Amino acid sequence: KDRAYDVVTRLSHLLRLGLEHGEQQMIPLSKELEFTADYLELMAARYPDRLTCRIHTCPGTQSVLVPSLILQPLVENAVKYSVGSNDGITQVDVSAELDSNRLVLTITNRSTGRQGAVPDEQSKSTAGFGLGLKNTHDRLRHLYGSAYELLVSGTDTPETSMRMTIPLEPSADGARQGD
Numbered sequence: 001k002d003r004a005y006d007v008v009t010r011l012s013h014l015l016r017l018g019l020e021h022g023e024q025q026m027i028p029l030s031k032e033l034e035f036t037a038d039y040l041e042l043m044a045a046r047y048p049d050r051l052t053c054r055i056h057t058c059p060g061t062q063s064v065l066v067p068s069l070i071l072q073p074l075v076e077n078a079v080k081y082s083v084g085s086n087d088g089i090t091q092v093d094v095s096a097e098l099d100s101n102r103l104v105l106t107i108t109n110r111s112t113g114r115q116g117a118v119p120d121e122q123s124k125s126t127a128g129f130g131l132g133l134k135n136t137h138d139r140l141r142h143l144y145g146s147a148y149e150l151l152v153s154g155t156d157t158p159e160t161s162m163r164m165t166i167p168l169e170p171s172a173d174g175a176r177q178g179d
Contacts, residue, residue: 026169029096029103030062036071036094043079051083053092061096064103065169067143071105073132074162078109081160088112101168108161133162140166 033055040053075094082090090111097104133152140148149165 024068026065027068028062029057029064029066032066032068032071033057033062033094033096035069036075039072039075040079040092040094043083047083047090050088051079051090051092054094056093056095058095058097060098061103064096064098066103066105066166067139070136070139070164071107073136074105074107074164077130077132077162078107078160082109082111086111098168099165102165103168105164105166106161108159110159112158136164140164 037053037055040055044051044053071094075092078092079090082092088111090109093106093108093110095106095108133150137150140150144166147167149163151163152160153163154160
C-alpha cells in the first residue's frame with residue numbers, strides 16, 4: 001500500500017513538474033534533474049529488482065540553464081534499451097560536469113543482460129536515431145546551431161553511454177553560468 005502511494009505521489013509530482021517546465025524554454029539544471037529523478041524513481045518502482053539509478057552533479061552545474069525536458073528522451077532510452085530489452089539488472093547513471101565553457105551531461109546504462117539496439121552515433125548525423133533521439137538532436141541544433149554534441153556509444157555492449165555537450169549561456173549580468 002505504501003509503495004502504491006509513493007508511486008502515485010511521484011507520478012503526480014512528475015506531471016506537475018512537466019506542466020511547469022512545458023511553459024519555459026530554459027530551466028536550471030537542478031529542476032531538470034528533479035524531473036529526471038522522479039521519472040527514474042517511477043521506473044525503479046516498475047522494475048524493483050532490475051533497475052537502480054544514481055544522479056551525480058559536479059559543483060557549479062545545478063544553476064546552469066538547460067533546455068526544459070532535454071534529458072527525458074535520453075533517460076527514457078537508457079531504461080527502454082536496457083531494462084526493457086533484457087532480464088538482467090541495470091544501473092542508470094546521470095552525471096553533469098563543467099568542461100571549460102560547456103556543460104557535459106552523460107547518461108550511462110550498465111546491464112548484466114544484452115543491450116537493445118541503440119544507434120552507435122559519433123557525429124551530429126541522425127541516421128539510425130529513434131524518434132526521441134532525433135527530436136533531441138533537432139532541438140539542440142535549433143537552440144545551439146553547431147555548438148553542441150550528442151554522442152551515443154557502446155551499443156550492443158553491457159554499457160551504453162549518451163553524452164550531450166552544450167555551451168554555457170551567459171547570465172543577464174554577463175557572468176558565465178556555473179561560476
